Amino acid sequence: MDAVTEERYLPWGLLAPALIIILLIGVFPLFYNLFLSMHFWNLTRPELGMRFIWFKNYTSLFTSSLFWEAFLRTFVFTIVAVGLEMCLGFGLALLFNRDFKGKSIVFPIILIPMITTPIVVGLIWRYMFNGEFGFVSWILQVVGTDVHAVLSNPATALPAVIFVDVWHWTPFVFLLSLARLGALPRSPYEAAEIDGASTWQIFKWVTFPMMKSVLLVALLLRTMDAFKIFDEIFIMTQGGPGDATEVLSLEIYRQTFRYFNMGKGSALAIVMLIVIIIISRIYLKIFQKEEAVVQQ
Amino acid sequence: MANIQMKKLCKNFGNVKAVIDLDLDIQDKEMVCLLGPSGCGKTTSLRMLAGLERPSSGTILIGERDVTDLSPRDRDIAMVFENYALYPQMTVFENIAFPLRVKKLPKDEIKKKVEEAAEILEIENLLDRGITQLSGGQKQRVAMGRAIVRNPSAFLMDEPISHLDAKLRAHMRGEIKRLQKDLGTTTVYVTHDQLEAMSMADRVAVMNDGVLQQLGTPGEIFNDPVNEFVAGFIGDPPINFIDGQLVSEGGKMYIRNDEFSFEIPQQRVSVLTETPSVVFVRLGIRPTHFSIHNKQADQMGIPAEVYISEPLGEVQIIDLSFRDKIIKVVTSPDIKTEIGEKVWLSFDFDKANIFNKETGMKIG
Numbered sequence: 178m179d180a181v182t183e184e185r186y187l188p189w190g191l192l193a194p195a196l197i198i199i200l201l202i203g204v205f206p207l208f209y210n211l212f213l214s215m216h217f218w219n220l221t222r223p224e225l226g227m228r229f230i231w232f233k234n235y236t237s238l239f240t241s242s243l244f245w246e247a248f249l250r251t252f253v254f255t256i257v258a259v260g261l262e263m264c265l266g267f268g269l270a271l272l273f274n275r276d277f278k279g280k281s282i283v284f285p286i287i288l289i290p291m292i293t294t295p296i297v298v299g300l301i302w303r304y305m306f307n308g309e310f311g312f313v314s315w316i317l318q319v320v321g322t323d324v325h326a327v328l329s330n331p332a333t334a335l336p337a338v339i340f341v342d343v344w345h346w347t348p349f350v351f352l353l354s355l356a357r358l359g360a361l362p363r364s365p366y367e368a369a370e371i372d373g374a375s376t377w378q379i380f381k382w383v384t385f386p387m388m389k390s391v392l393l394v395a396l397l398l399r400t401m402d403a404f405k406i407f408d409e410i411f412i413m414t415q416g417g418p419g420d421a422t423e424v425l426s427l428e429i430y431r432q433t434f435r436y437f438n439m440g441k442g443s444a445l446a447i448v449m450l451i452v453i454i455i456i457s458r459i460y461l462k463i464f465q466k467e468e469a470v471v472q473q
Numbered sequence: 474m475a476n477i478q479m480k481k482l483c484k485n486f487g488n489v490k491a492v493i494d495l496d497l498d499i500q501d502k503e504m505v506c507l508l509g510p511s512g513c514g515k516t517t518s519l520r521m522l523a524g525l526e527r528p529s530s531g532t533i534l535i536g537e538r539d540v541t542d543l544s545p546r547d548r549d550i551a552m553v554f555e556n557y558a559l560y561p562q563m564t565v566f567e568n569i570a571f572p573l574r575v576k577k578l579p580k581d582e583i584k585k586k587v588e589e590a591a592e593i594l595e596i597e598n599l600l601d602r603g604i605t606q607l608s609g610g611q612k613q614r615v616a617m618g619r620a621i622v623r624n625p626s627a628f629l630m631d632e633p634i635s636h637l638d639a640k641l642r643a644h645m646r647g648e649i650k651r652l653q654k655d656l657g658t659t660t661v662y663v664t665h666d667q668l669e670a671m672s673m674a675d676r677v678a679v680m681n682d683g684v685l686q687q688l689g690t691p692g693e694i695f696n697d698p699v700n701e702f703v704a705g706f707i708g709d710p711p712i713n714f715i716d717g718q719l720v721s722e723g724g725k726m727y728i729r730n731d732e733f734s735f736e737i738p739q740q741r742v743s744v745l746t747e748t749p750s751v752v753f754v755r756l757g758i759r760p761t762h763f764s765i766h767n768k769q770a771d772q773m774g775i776p777a778e779v780y781i782s783e784p785l786g787e788v789q790i791i792d793l794s795f796r797d798k799i800i801k802v803v804t805s806p807d808i809k810t811e812i813g814e815k816v817w818l819s820f821d822f823d824k825a826n827i828f829n830k831e832t833g834m835k836i837g
Binding site for chain 1: 523524525544545546548550551552554556557558559560561562563571572574575576619623
């Protein structure tokens with residue numbers, strides 16, 4: 178092999194293993210999913226086989242009230258959970274950015290939920306919310322409320338899973354924010370103090386603008402993740418009671434692995450992917466705009 | 474506008490004494506430079522004045538008002554930082570407007586004042602730019618703009634031009650000095666660069682190891698240093714120190730060592746006799762106060778050997794080896810010497826300083 182040929186093919190040779198893996202576990206499933214979403218294929222009716230039906234799976238989704246309810250529920254879950262996580266996480270980070278007694282003990286405790294797997298989180302809270310022996314239910318009884326089995330009550334089940342998600346992921350926002358806060362330059366604060374700014378003005382005009390980029394990253398990651406929530410809800414309520422906590426990913430699971438309606442499940446997954454892409458594009462646009470102001 | 478007083482100001486960081494009993498009285502409209510090497514306590518002193526560090530003891534008065542325990546925002550001062558400390562997410566306009574915005578002044582008034590400041594500093598065309606797009610010199614001007622826009626009672630400047638290149642630094646020295654004179658604002662300027670201090674200050678405060686060594690006009694500091702540290706710190710090339718012994722003989726006084734013997738002029742003898750216990754002394758002679766001769770005249774002179782000459786165009790610096798030391802002499806570029814050539818040095822005794830070798834203090 179001459180030098181020119183080697184130079185031409187060597188990079189491809191080096192990249193090939195990674196490319197093949199990406200094609201197999203990333204690109205192929207995506208296109209296969211797209212392919213399935215345009216087919217009728219029900220595993221419980223093998224005699225009907227696999228039929229190409231264009232966009233019928235999609236049209237049946239968009240005309241189904243169940244889909245729109247799950248879609249809306251996912252949005253409510255994402256907005257409320259991520260909103261609370263952002264506020265609490267950033268707030269805690271501001272608190273931890275100064276020294277106080279016992280900080281080194283409290284700090285690792287706050288991080289525990291984040292390093293716990295979602296399945297375990299789901300299990301912990303399923304028992305905590307249990308109507309007969311759950312700690313939360315006991316507290317609710319002690320304070321004299323009617324609600325005992327939080328997860329069995331359609332009115333309280335969604336707030337309860339939102340609460341668990343907030344408990345689970347607030348430390349993530351907290352950690353990202355705290356890392357950035359600790360790395361902020363000290364001098365603009367000193368300059369602002371000398372310029373006569375109050376604590377609130379310093380937060381509004383100095384801290385928050387410098388934190389915006391990291392908060393946007395946290396917001397993007399958490400939104401994408403919350404929109405796909407599955408494990409915790411699956412363990413705690415399986416989407417119930419009724420469909421009170423039925424979010425999009427549970428609907429995908431139900432269509433695909435309960436009803437074995439592969440085409441419809443795939444169409445749902447594609448819709449979810451598109452929504453997540455749109456959300457992340459919007460965030461990235463905002464992020465780029467912020468960066469452009471700094472770089473101007 | 475205000476005068477500033479620091480009385481018995483001390484600052485300790487744990488066991489480290491950063492500033493020790495600093496007494497400084499700065500007049501209204503005066504520009505005082507705190508000068509010294511790294512770690513001498515000059516920046517700590519300035520930060521205490523700004524309220525960014527709490528003094529361990531002592532008092533600070535700005536315009537007769539005791540500000541020792543006041544927060545920075547209540548001191549009515551403006552500060553220019555070494556790294557400029559601009560607000561990175563704001564434009565130039567917003568940076569300069571910041572001190573006015575926090576005071577909640579009307580928008581049109583803020584605009585007018587910012588534009589005035591920008592005009593003085595010649596940065597009107599940069600007002601809409603982001604901070605990251607500015608050069609070091611431009612950032613420095615924006616930082617100055619933010620300081621002057623609010624018309625404070627004092628400016629505090631912490632090595633504001635140390636990050637600029639040599640040419641721009643020379644230019645900004647003049648600019649800042651002129652600006653200070655035009656505005657008439659009392660200014661405390663911290664620097665480790667003696668050239669900056671000497672060229673800009675009305676008075677220079679030389680510090681070392683947390684202690685104020687000398688406060689005086691640039692002329693006083695240069696010609697009449699109180700101790701060896703001040704003498705050695707000021708001047709480039711630095712002052713030359715030559716050890717000797719005070720000897721009294723036949724009603725006259727001499728400074729002698731194995732190589733030379735100089736008779737001390739009568740007018741200085743009286744000063745020296747005030748400290749009769751001192752025997753070992755150190756002569757401090759500026760490089761410009763030497764003359765080079767190729768033969769010994771009147772049994773006087775310091776014998777030396779040419780080590781190297783450095784022609785600088787207008788002048789030349791000749792390095793001469795004397796004992797195991799190098800003596801630097803600034804002479805006319807017309808004097809030609811060869812490496813290894815034996816020469817004799819004489820100097821103007823009226824301009825030489827005599828220090829106590831043991832204490833380092835000037836004795837005559």
